[in-house]
Amino acid sequence: MRIIGIVGWSGSGKTTLLARLIPELTGRGLSVSTLKHAHHAFDVDQAGKDSWQHRQAGATEVLVSSGRRHALMRELRGEEEWTLSRLLRRLSPVDLVLVEGYKRERHPKVEVFRLANGKPPLHPGDAMIRAIASDTPLPQAGRPVIDLDDVQAIADAVQTHAILLSEFLEGRA
Numbered sequence: 001m002r003i004i005g006i007v008g009w010s011g012s013g014k015t016t017l018l019a020r021l022i023p024e025l026t027g028r029g030l031s032v033s034t035l036k037h038a039h040h041a042f043d044v045d046q047a048g049k050d051s052w053q054h055r056q057a058g059a060t061e062v063l064v065s066s067g068r069r070h071a072l073m074r075e076l077r078g079e080e081e082w083t084l085s086r087l088l089r090r091l092s093p094v095d096l097v098l099v100e101g102y103k104r105e106r107h108p109k110v111e112v113f114r115l116a117n118g119k120p121p122l123h124p125g126d127a128m129i130r131a132i133a134s135d136t137p138l139p140q141a142g143r144p145v146i147d148l149d150d151v152q153a154i155a156d157a158v159q160t161h162a163i164l165l166s167e168f169l170e171g172r173a
Helices: 014-027 050-056 084-090 151-161 165-169
Strands: 002-007 032-036 061-065 070-074 096-100 109-113 129-134 145-147
Touching: 002 014, 002 165, 014 032, 014 096, 014 151, 032 084, 050 061, 084 096, 084 165, 096 151, 109 151, 129 151, 145 151
Parallel strands: 002 096, 002 109, 032 096, 109 129, 129 145
Antiparallel strands: 061 070
16 A cells, blocks of 8 residues: 655645546556545534434444445544544555645655645645646746646656555654
8 A cells, every 4th residue: 555645735726636636546547545634623424314413422433334335433532633644554455545635744745736826835845745736837846846737647746656655654754
């Protein structure tokens, strides 16, 4: 299992890129999972549903399963947020895990940079950013800059720079 991050400021287009990148990678025969960090409270459940009632009643974990999918929800109930390493260990094996967010973690990353976003690039302060998907040239970047619309080239960079999960877990990234 290999991992790589897709990072950038809010509004840079990380999710949009991932929605285009995943079909490109799966079309190459790779099994792909994603892990997304949220900076705010979120809910994957609906108020009033049985599973929601189970969580509201105090269950730590609620596993909802059907013939099409299952989802495991865990309420932290005061416990600290899980680390990226701990979360990655919970995933089922696949060829590639795309990590959206976790920009401060020490794993290889592709930065998504849009000039119109008005935020500074991340790559000058992060040696783990291996390539940049951008809508503008960045001649001083010191690493490959790929047109944001060139999904095939971005997929190539993802495959080139992804590392084994064991390397990340052992701190060898």
